[in-house]
Amino acid sequence: MAVYSTNEFKNGLKVMLEGDPCSILENEYVKPGKGQAFNRVKFRNLKTGRVWERTFKSGDQLPGADVLEAEMEYLYCDGEFYHFMKTDGSFEQVAASEDLVSDAKDWLKEQDKFQVTLWNDQPISVTAPNFVELQVTVCEPGIKGDTATGATKPATLTTGATVRVPLFVNEGDVLRIDTRTREYMSRVK
Amino acid sequence: MLTAIRRFFECRGVIEVQTPLLMPCTVTEPMIDSIEVPGYGWLQVSPEYPMKRLLAAGSGAIYQLGPVFRDGERGRWHNPEFTLLEWYRPGFDDRALMAELADLVNELLGTVDYHDQAYGALVPATLEGDAADLAYADACSRLSGRVFVTHFPKSQASLAQLHADGETAARFELIVDGIEIANGYLETGNPDELLARFEADNRRRRTLGKRELVIDQEFLSAMAAGIPKVSGVAVGVDRLFMLQQRLAHMDAALTFRI
Numbered sequence: 119m120a121v122y123s124t125n126e127f128k129n130g131l132k133v134m135l136e137g138d139p140c141s142i143l144e145n146e147y148v149k150p151g152k153g154q155a156f157n158r159v160k161f162r163n164l165k166t167g168r169v170w171e172r173t174f175k176s177g178d179q180l181p182g183a184d185v186l187e188a189e190m191e192y193l194y195c196d197g198e199f200y201h202f203m204k205t206d207g208s209f210e211q212v213a214a215s216e217d218l219v220s221d222a223k224d225w226l227k228e229q230d231k232f233q234v235t236l237w238n239d240q241p242i243s244v245t246a247p248n249f250v251e252l253q254v255t256v257c258e259p260g261i262k263g264d265t266a267t268g269a270t271k272p273a274t275l276t277t278g279a280t281v282r283v284p285l286f287v288n289e290g291d292v293l294r295i296d297t298r299t300r301e302y303m304s305r306v307k
Numbered sequence: 308m309l310t311a312i313r314r315f316f317e318c319r320g321v322i323e324v325q326t327p328l329l330m331p332c333t334v335t336e337p338m339i340d341s342i343e344v345p346g347y348g349w350l351q352v353s354p355e356y357p358m359k360r361l362l363a364a365g366s367g368a369i370y371q372l373g374p375v376f377r378d379g380e381r382g383r384w385h386n387p388e389f390t391l392l393e394w395y396r397p398g399f400d401d402r403a404l405m406a407e408l409a410d411l412v413n414e415l416l417g418t419v420d421y422h423d424q425a426y427g428a429l430v431p432a433t434l435e436g437d438a439a440d441l442a443y444a445d446a447c448s449r450l451s452g453r454v455f456v457t458h459f460p461k462s463q464a465s466l467a468q469l470h471a472d473g474e475t476a477a478r479f480e481l482i483v484d485g486i487e488i489a490n491g492y493l494e495t496g497n498p499d500e501l502l503a504r505f506e507a508d509n510r511r512r513r514t515l516g517k518r519e520l521v522i523d524q525e526f527l528s529a530m531a532a533g534i535p536k537v538s539g540v541a542v543g544v545d546r547l548f549m550l551q552q553r554l555a556h557m558d559a560a561l562t563f564r565i
Binding site: 146147148151152153156173 | 382440
């Protein structure tokens, strides 16, 4: 694997820091006129999502991390692992443990595509697309014509997730949901 | 901004000079890397040595405004080529020059109050070397307003005279909103002391695995011939321009990027 010096640190570069794969978010060059030059670097730890800040002497090096973002199709859950398949025609599959899919779990529908981060070919995180379309399995019957009050009720989706929806929504409707805010966007015909 | 600077010095009777950018020797400062021009020498990191040779020749008060070069310096507040303003005031001590620098900055950025801060109040005395540099950079970045940092330790005297205490140097830096804008000294003209500092620089360069540099004998012989009591200061003009125009990155202050 390549080794990168502080002057090669660019936003998005994947490097190993203290044993974890990280993505560089920010790299600021700091140098007192007559003093040692430093790089103040912000990283996102790709395993935990936490932001780390570290200062290096300019010229210090970090090893690159073999990290790949791949679009993968969700196949099924075997009770313990969640299985995904690459969409690049290779049909390669990976199995992600429950803690890796926790953020995406509410939106996991078979054949939907997810962003999977692979480190040394092993999944380290699964991100849902910003919008998903899911069917309502359980909710109170719709109230016709109530499109203006802004009142909401809970609805359970095929994935088991519960979201707030407008009163006119019926069981069996397919809804478009923003996964970042869990908000109802629209009905899908 | 360039016109305003030239007008400022014209009004005060300081003469503009132009010394070569390309010279056979360069500074020995361990943490400043010069760009070598094979067959000729080095692009200058500041016009300090040739300007002091002019002072030794009796030039009187002089200023220079132009590009300088520092290898590897690139970032939000750095570019390998940048514009430096440097001036020397025979008869001024460091305090008098700080006051004149404040006048200039007031003219360019608007008038505000200045505060003094001793280096020792920013960096714990127990720190030295890189740890001290890092602590200093962090402390400066947290300073708001316009602050003169004074009383640098002897180890960072560079080309400044020492105060009577023998421990701190008559060196100052001006920090504006956390950014280093200027560095000045009440200059030492003692050639033996300068030679000792240059040799110490070269020893430090050796321990850092950097190339040792030829000591500028013409500069030292000019100092031996004698310079008047003089204070000098160097100002980062691109940074001043960034602050004046509220630019977020040096690239926006340059006509073209390298």
